Amino acid sequence: MSPSPVLVLDQLSVRLPAGADRPHAMKDVSLAIAGNEILCVVGESGSGKSMTANAIMRLLPGGVTIDGGKVLFDGRDLTQLTEAEMRAVRGSGIAMIFQEPMTALNPLRTIGDQIGEMFDIHTGLSKQEIAAKVLDLLAEVRIPDPKLAARAYPHELSGGQRQRAMIAMALALDPKVLIADEPTTALDVTTQAQILSLIKDLQKRKGTAVLFITHDFGVVAEIADRVAVMQYGLVVEQGPAEEVLNRPQHAYTKQLIAAVPPLKAPPPRPISDEPILTIAKVTKTFRTGGFLGRGVRVTHAVKDVSLVLPKGGTLGIVGESGSGKSTLARCIVRLIDPDTGSLVLNGKDLAKLSREEMRRETRHIQMVFQDPFGSLNPRRKAGELVAQGPIVHGMDRAQALAKARELFGLVGLDPAATDRFPHEFSGGQRQRIGLARALALEPEVLVADEAVSALDVSVQAQVLRLLADLRERLGLSIVFITHDLRVAAQVCDLVAVMKSGEVVEAGPIGEVFGNPRHPYTQSLLASIPGREFGLNRDAVVA
Template structure:
């Protein structure tokens, strides 16, 4: 342990806790899968400390944040325990008193800023509202405060960003705006609930560095909720591990990451994918799909086509997917990788270039001609909840493709049951609705729907980015197994290079709409040639820790009882 790290731990330990949680029980409504969201939670957080709360979906970590903010969902309530903040019992405050605490004393940054920010109001107006509600500052002073905050969180051109609406900012800029709003009143404690999950590695690294820098300069206590142990290694002072609403392990970050005591902690660490790819498979030269000089230009603004701003989302992209292989397409947000995926399945029309499957050029086909041709290539989407119609039963969603292509409904539904079993779901669950499934199960439904038309090629667009590490590992294993059993070829779009290393045979790295590097996964990740690829690899949170410790944990895990397969389905 370094002297700097040891002195920091000692300094934190020497002060009285700012937050003290004792014996907290949070009850779920009748009919839930368990009686309590949180059971017997004991937790402390000091000023100038970052405590990471880690666990899978359903572990109770986000419910802990909601309980601290007194923002629990309807029907969920605290039934026992104490929450003491700076000497005050938060559970004894009335709602008016609690409103004075929120924002001013305890602030929160949410996972998805697009749902937390009002799309109809400018970013500056929303940040300024914190001052209008809680202070007596005039409009001019508030404007200066807003600009200073946007500069502090390193948003370029604060004045223009303040006038912008949320959709006009990038994902990283929106998250910075949320942090600015949370820090507006200089709260003593910040709760960050999965604030970097949906961000690419370089933006994620910038947000983590920003939170750490602000916390050190202002002495803020930070409760950071995450499922990513790489993030924990990068930012935490201490770690608390939760499972099924129970705190199973906590301690200093190095102690927990390097010498985990609880089997569940060791299981989570072992599920972190290392950057080192597995041994390379033999991949043939026969192409399943060829993309040649593909171009896509987005035009925004202007009047009657004049003065419009052009963005070349795809700029002369060429690549080849060998038959039976997986080609990873990696890059930051805005690199063009999702646009490429959507052009390949013709959800978007390219402006130029060819997309060839055998002798068929999908890019030149009319919508009518595409009807039969696109059966050969199907897509698995990033967010299965958004891509699944909530008003239709899961079986109908899987069957709708074959029905649209002339298969009788009864036969299509029978095939849906077969596909449910193929992707590891209970065939009897075909009558349930999407909201009745877990995140991992919904992604399996999306996969079954894509397989219903018996495609030759799967295009998977960030299919595991919203899943926690253990569920992610199981979905990746399922994809690899299905690809092998069904003879599929796959294009796998991701911003997570560790995931790409585990599943991809070859990798194409995209930047600003261009492919800047391609090659076998082992070569690209161990000996990157392009400086942009090297920058992506360097930005992976906790990279050096995960390479060393995850491999050791995976070896140690072999001596433990195998976890139940159902762990990802709860």
């Protein structure tokens, strides 16, 4: 006999404001979750999965309303509670972990104060008792030095530590239900594995019901007891994780699973022996803080790195946050200057060029950034943003705008969309605009810094196919920075693994991932959630 559910969603519907792309964010959603169970709700952006969490917590944005159904918790329908009654439920009965702790945490208050506030509001504990509880919680979520972490401000902790602090806050009052909204999406593979292990461990020990929202099927394969798949606000499939992952019934579920890149690299393709970019002994050190030379913090971000990008090839650079991979990318395109070393592109050392000389050289080497929205000026039309580079390099404005329309077609966008602003595009479309802008100067080398990490799995697959197609058609050579080893396995010919600013292992992708020699590479590969998931996906989605 299965345990009775702790939380039940019965035909829950949430209406969007007039003018939205559809009437309902979610329609007639029915889900149930029992204690000591992890239910994963999976789907792409816009599927309604995060809105489901917000509806349960009654934290819907302005103009968005519940217009049908029930949310039953502890015998009460949460949709009928007053705001004061709902405040008593939040934290003590149902708690939530958010995707980005840096925006959820108050930057002006210490971690200890923010966790302690939960006890201050909901209990009658003394200050000393609250302080002791905070330290116990920080220890429970495996933060190395709880006393130091309690005194720290959010910006002084790493991404993984901030997420642990958020989990500590969510668990403070021993809630019956824990809602985790994409809590590992922005984390490195090893930190992600630690957070997933932590949530599973705490859930088992405390008997908590966990509603885990994600778009990552690797995560689903790692932790889910049951799975619900959402598309356009509807639950299109749900059932035991083993059943949904291995014998999916709905076409959309099959499509999502088919888009998961397997960890195994495809057969190697022939690439040139001729180098187009040679990185030799590049070093970059940052010095921060201190007064009159005292207390200066020295960070060796890149240490003596030497790599070669062959003509027409893709060199992947992988590693955790803080490994130095993005710093190296910025050195390559001279967004920051390396301290020592050379960056030879077609016989010319970029590291020795003046700013003016480098500006002229940028037509040969361009960068695609992780956050396409942050890197696109919201006040300018998309076509103007793409045309900007050619105009700066002397092209007539009308000719440059015509070229922008051509490039929109090249990256799979409607040429007529050049008159729209960045906010009028989806995340995947904005990443295509970023690609079009980078290609406008017809570069020989493209540096892609986490260019697909923020995208849904099917959109990610589309952008990766586009990159591979452009590489073949335009003869591009690509430096591909990523922390997602599954993605690296599919698009890279060569890979360099970075740790603490150094390259610890490098070589053909199939060799490095198939037979890793360095313990760090081995630990990265072992940490991938649902590591085997995707290897047999053709049989699963047939």
